[in-house]
Amino acid sequence: MLLLKRKRAQYYTVDFIVASIIILGVLSLVYSQYYISYEQDRTVYLSNLGNRCLSVLAESGKLAEAVYDEDWETLSQLIDLALPPNVYSSFYVYRWENGNWVKIVGPIGEDIPNSSTIVKTTYVLSGNYTDPSPRKIELYLWE
């Protein structure tokens, strides 16, 4: 009788361990897939926001105006206005000089966090009348 009970207990224990492993495995798989998909969605969302923000500013001429006037405060305000309040940004600006990009300014905006998913989008300006040297804007976005 005692032997039978012990065997049943062993059976329950093994059953419990196997069931736990299967449940944990399935849940971890579902969770990780969901998390990756969520992360990719947010990355695409931020990329689209950054691309649209720079395109709109470039089309209106405001981007070139602020960059070539080196009016970083105005540029920062324009970027903030073009983004939703829950999205944070920071940017760098470079000048094309002797075949290389030379940093003019940056980072400007919020402090870039050490731990987060950050999206970087860039835009290259072709120059203006007084300064025909191209400029590059690197915009970093995160939530």
Next chain:
Amino acid sequence: MLADVKKAQFYTMAVAVIAIALITTSIIIVGIRNSVQNVEISEDIYFVFDNIKRETLERIELVLANLTQMNKTGVTFDYLEITKSYLDLWISCLKNEYESRGFKISLNYDPSQISYFTYWNKSISMSALKIIISIQIENEDVKIKQTVNATHVFKLYINKIERIGSTISVEVNFTKIVGNSNETSIDYAVVYVNDTRANYVGGGVYRTELVSLGPGSITIYVAASAPSGTFVEACSTQ
């Protein structure tokens, strides 16, 4: 009875252990992911292509502004050499920027098809730069190719001058034509009539009113500025 209670306790414990394990796993996964700074670079090829096309057209506007200004100041210059140097610098910049990130970029133009001309008479200023550029960009998945008519024409002329009492109403037309599209007016262009900023009324038309200093002739001097510079000027005496 006792056996049933023990079985129930066993299952309760099993559920609790699974729940704790699940929560711990979640915390570990989230913690590991959040402790890493993951910088993703946005590389949408369509966005890149649009940027290159838009800025290449802007570059040609810049070249035209420079050629026009040199023309106006009477400097002798070789428009073809200047145009080529501006374009080549731009192309090398683009190649450096995007080819390092896995894109293949090709911008080609035929120098023999580049032409520049101006037409300035009493009240009309016009300058044009004609260039056809082939833009091609590709990555592993997509290839986009387009031949762009990058011809730029800027035309500024005094449309109407009316003297009514002590005011002189001046109407100016400033037209920008890019390629095949008829882009009348630049919404961020600034037009000055005798140093007075004119109001944009739509359709490429700018209007202002000047104070008449009495009878006799008056010279109306008009200048249009865009981000690329003051590139067209017209003058008329009434």
